[in-house]
Amino acid sequence: MVNDIKEIKKMIVQHGCHSGHLTSSLGVVELLYSLYTTINFNQKNFKNINDRDMVIISKEHCRLAQICTLSYLGYVDEKLLDGYMREDGKVGHDMYNIVGGEEIAAVDYASGSLGHGLNVGAGLAMAKPEHNIYVVCGDGEFQEGSMWEALLFIKQHNLKNLTVIIDRNYLQIDNYTKNILDTSSNIEKMVQDFGLSVLKCNGHNIDEIKKCLKEQTNEPKCIIADTIKGKGMEFMLEELGFAMFHHSMLSEKDIKRVYEAIVNE
Amino acid sequence: MSNNFDYISEYLEKILKQDDAVYLLIVDGLMSYLIRDNGRNLTDEERARIINVGISEQNAVGIASGLALRGKKPYLVMFASFMATRAAEQVKLDLCYNNANVKLIGINAGFGRIAVAGYSHCTVEDIALFNALPNLKIFCPSNERCEIEKVMEWAYLNEGPAYIRLNCPFIDSTGAKYDVKMEKLSKVENGQKTAIISTGICLELARKLSEGIKQISGNKPLIYSAHTIRPFDEQTICELIDQNVTIITLEEHAAGGLASIVSMVIAKYGKPVKFLPVFSETDQHNVVMYDLYNGWRKMLDIDHFYQKYVRLIYGSKSGFISKDVSINKKGAVEVALKIGKLTFFMKEERQKKKKGRLKYKYYLFGKRIL
Incomplete structure (x- = not known):
């Protein structure tokens, strides 16, 4: 399992080191890996969207991690990632099976803009109560008002087949969330006050995440997964500065360092 | 004949009964008007498919898209002004980009009766905005029932996102009957030399203008109603240009609407024609x-x-x-x-x-x- 994570992370660095969102992606690998290996989503049913659970990536910055994880697990071809975030590439922020075709049938929804996925997830959950929907959101994303509209709706309609997963890394592009709009430190209480059952876990511990995913709750479930943005290369935050750490366009020298750090993690 | 808004209400109730994939979403404020007798005619199951999402337009578009992506047929009814501007990004991404089978029904579009509430409640930019989005069909039927019926029927039978721009409930149908073909301009009245093309309830004005023009020039103008804004019927415009007919457009919309669409066709066709766009600047x-x-x-x-x-x-x-x-x-x-x-x-x-x-x-x- 540890080896799987390492392989996926290597893949992420390979494809994302020249442009775009390396750090957001490195922070959620364990989360996405746990999700795709726990939920009702397998080789037999993944092409039939109406016959399986769905994973909505609401924080689109970790799209790279999603594609790498899916590719590692054999749901999409790694070739898709050639030219990621570049003009000749197929994948940027958003890609979706209707736009991208059969080859990305495993990718459920795309927006590229924050504050959309949870609302759509609520609709999906309402449409088919027998299947589960998992929405991966960022903590900074909760600065969008539409997220709270969605939470209200989820509670009101008791959408227990929907799981909100908050990837809490305390960071947004420009700074720590606490220095801009603090939707991180108190998010547990905030979401609880909206009427959801909140579970907490270490977002890098697969067993903990899986336990949370399986746990039954009285109210619709929200899992707060504490993560480290850019896990494995977090030491570069100070060197690169907040924005460059997020966008992570690295020099050849830095790419080598990051790669080594991840291999030796 | 019932009022147009009542017709919409009856129609939605009908398809809610006949098709269990149909969901009716409302963003507060319309429930008591749209659902007659508090839904007494509906079963519990049917009533459960009517959702008042609350005062949250962005959420409503997201929810509708989610329902559609799981095979449902949601109808989202709200004031056009909030649909077009408040939830524009949700329409662009959740709905259009994902090609979700959601039917948006914007009521009180244009100046509408709700214009008494002020500029905030007027919708004179929706066509321009929505015309730029992928996959979305745009309909703006006149007050005549024959058009509204046809558009609603089309929306039910066809997959994909659509926006139906209604100006009801203020002006009612006159009961006029003319041939309505989807994705074509409807010829409401025959005439010559001048063609008035209106969209939405400006058809009323087109008729009045036509009388005046007939009086002064002796020629009765043609009247067309553009109920389908997208895809737009370029062919009819080209035919009018070929016949060297003066074209007048009438709409309750700012630049970027019907007048702009018609001008583009004229420009594309490359022949000079007298053209008078009338819109709200x-x-x-x-x-x-x-x-x-x-x-x-x-x-x-x-x-x-x-x-x-x-x-x-x-x-x-x-x-x-x-x-x-x-x-x-x-x-x-x-x-x-x-x-x-x-x-x-x-x-x-x-x-x-x-x-x-x-x-x-x-x-x-x-x-x-x-």
């Missing part, structure tokens, strides 16, 4: 403000409703719109209206009524039209 938003200053109650009577259209013909430079209107001693204003090479005059009279309220009369080509 930016400063014509004052139309609403003006009426507000004069008391919003006035807006509720039909005269005031029509005034807005008449002002659209005046053009923005008439001075009538601002509060400092200079009116001659007899209380009349004359405004030039140019159509092609012809110049017509329009006259407005203000008479003071007994209780101190102003009464307006409108003359076009010497004939009182309003």
Whole structure:
């Protein structure tokens, strides 16, 4: 399992080191890996969207991690990632099976803009109560008002087949969330006050995440997964500065360092 | 015949009963109007498919898209103004980009009756905005029932996102019957030399304008209703250009709407044709403000409703719109209206009524039209 994570992370660095969102992606690998290996989503049913659970990536910055994880697990071809975030590439922020075709049938929804996925997830959950929907959101994303509209709706309609997963890394592009709009430190209480059952876990511990995913709750479930943005290369935050750490366009020298750090993690 | 809004309400109720994939989403404020007798005619299961999402337009579009992506057929009914601007990004991404089978029904589009509430409630930018989005079909039926019926039927039978722009409930159908073909311009009245193309309830104005033009030139103009804005019927426009017909467009919309679409066809076709686009320019938003200053109650009577259209013909430079209107001693204003090479005059009279309220009369080509 540890080896799987390492392989996926290597893949992420390979494809994302020249442009775009390396750090957001490195922070959620364990989360996405746990999700795709726990939920009702397998080789037999993944092409039939109406016959399986769905994973909505609401924080689109970790799209790279999603594609790498899916590719590692054999749901999409790694070739898709050639030219990621570049003009000749197929994948940027958003890609979706209707736009991208059969080859990305495993990718459920795309927006590229924050504050959309949870609302759509609520609709999906309402449409088919027998299947589960998992929405991966960022903590900074909760600065969008539409997220709270969605939470209200989820509670009101008791959408227990929907799981909100908050990837809490305390960071947004420009700074720590606490220095801009603090939707991180108190998010547990905030979401609880909206009427959801909140579970907490270490977002890098697969067993903990899986336990949370399986746990039954009285109210619709929200899992707060504490993560480290850019896990494995977090030491570069100070060197690169907040924005460059997020966008992570690295020099050849830095790419080598990051790669080594991840291999030796 | 029932009111158009009642018709929509009955229609939605009907498909809610006949198809268990149909969901009806509302963003508060319309439930009691749209669902008759609190849904007493519906079963519990049918009622469960009516969702008042609450005062959260962005959420509503997201929820509808989610339902559609799981094979449901959601209808989202709300004021057009909030759909077009408040939830624009959700429409762009959740709905259009994901090609979700959601039918958006914007009511009180244009100036609508709700215009009494002010500029915030007017929708004169939706066509321009939505026309730029992928996959979305745009319909703007007139007040005539034959068009509304056809559009609603089409929306139910066809997959993919669609926006239906309705101006109801204010003007009702006259019961006129003409051939309505989807994705084509409907020929409402036959004529020659001049063609008036209207969209939405401007059809009423088109008829009035047609009478005036007939009186002054002796030729009865053609009247078309553009109920399908996208995809637009370019072929009919090309035929009109070939016949060297003067084209007048009427709409309750700012630049980027019907007039812009028709101009593009004319430009693309590369032949000169007389063209008079009539739409609401930016400063014509004052139309609403003006009426507000004069008391919003006035807006509720039909005269005031029509005034807005008449002002659209005046053009923005008439001075009538601002509060400092200079009116001659007899209380009349004359405004030039140019159509092609012809110049017509329009006259407005203000008479003071007994209780101190102003009464307006409108003359076009010497004939009182309003």
